[in-house]
Amino acid sequence: MTDVNDVRFNLAQIRRRAWAFWLVTGGAIILAPTLYLLGQFAIAKVVALGGTILSIATWLSAMMGLCPACRASFHAGYAPRIWPRFECAHCGQGMNAPAGREPGSPKA
Numbered sequence: 113m114t115d116v117n118d119v120r121f122n123l124a125q126i127r128r129r130a131w132a133f134w135l136v137t138g139g140a141i142i143l144a145p146t147l148y149l150l151g152q153f154a155i156a157k158v159v160a161l162g163g164t165i166l167s168i169a170t171w172l173s174a175m176m177g178l179c180p181a182c183r184a185s186f187h188a189g190y191a192p193r194i195w196p197r198f199e200c201a202h203c204g205q206g207m208n209a210p211a212g213r214e215p216g217s218p219k220a
């Protein structure tokens with residue numbers, strides 16, 4: 113069985129990556145137009161380009177998270193999702209679950 117502390121650490125890592133994606137994306141969406149409206153056109157372009165690149169990088173990082181229980185992709189691939197996933201697409205391990213399940217065990 114997977115150690116409970118490893119499960120908590122891996123789930124926390126998935127949550128941190130998701131938060132990083134939303135912070136980078138939201139920051140770029142808010143900051144670039146604000147700078148543009150203030151007349152800082154060159155800085156707004158740099159922020160928009162950098163925000164786009166960082167958003168893609170953090171999105172890929174978040175999508176590569178593995179489920180600590182079944183070791184499959186937590187989000188079931190790289191397809192963009194409108195709503196975040198709060199449980200593993202394969203085994204049903206919850207994002208905020210206190211302990212991992214045995215791989216292959218049925219969903220609760």
